[in-house]
Amino acid sequence: MSVLDFLQRRRSEKALEDLLSAYPQLIAPGLKNPRRQEVLSRASRTDLVFYFPKRVVVVEIKRGLAGVAALRQLERYLREHRGRGFKVEGILLAHRFNPACLEARKASHWNLSCKCLDRDVPVNIVICANCREPRDRRVERCSHDGSTEVLNLHP
Ligand SMILES: [Zn+2]
Numbered sequence: 001m002s003v004l005d006f007l008q009r010r011r012s013e014k015a016l017e018d019l020l021s022a023y024p025q026l027i028a029p030g031l032k033n034p035r036r037q038e039v040l041s042r043a044s045r046t047d048l049v050f051y052f053p054k055r056v057v058v059v060e061i062k063r064g065l066a067g068v069a070a071l072r073q074l075e076r077y078l079r080e081h082r083g084r085g086f087k088v089e090g091i092l093l094a095h096r097f098n099p100a101c102l103e104a105r106k107a108s109h110w111n112l113s114c115k116c117l118d119r120d121v122p123v124n125i126v127i128c129a130n131c132r133e134p135r136d137r138r139v140e141r142c143s144h145d146g147s148t149e150v151l152n153l154h155p
Pocket residue numbers: 128129130131132133142143144145146147
């Protein structure tokens with residue numbers, strides 16, 4: 001990978017993280033106020049962590065294809081959080097998952113889900129001008145109020 005490719009990749013991973021940090025409800029209903037955690041072992045990775053009174057949801061974002069390694073890494077984070085007395089849940093986000101990764105998820109005894117970016121979790125979004133909720137750009141009407149008006153984010 002060239003330096004330019006690397007920087008490009010870093011930028012787009014950062015953009016994804018920024019987007020999902022600002023609108024975590026796109027990942028799953030009820031998620032809000034994420035904490036962003038730098039992971040020391042892999043400088044290129046930032047996770048979103050959601051704390052509830054007795055539960056913690058750890059979200060791992062992977063641009064492109066996710067393999068077993070990404071799933072194992074998420075399991076390691078869950079193990080750390082469970083050690084502190086939380087009920088833990090992991091969500092792995094990627095554009096695609098290889099078959100081994102999906103098999104490993106099924107076989108895992110952790111509460112894990114794999115969600116596809118741009119399919120299960122919209123990342124190309126518009127913001128409803130009426131209620132300010134985000135939705136997939138391909139969805140014409142807001143599911144909350146039926147509005148078709150969207151905010152112009154890039155005037
Ligand atoms: Zn709306």
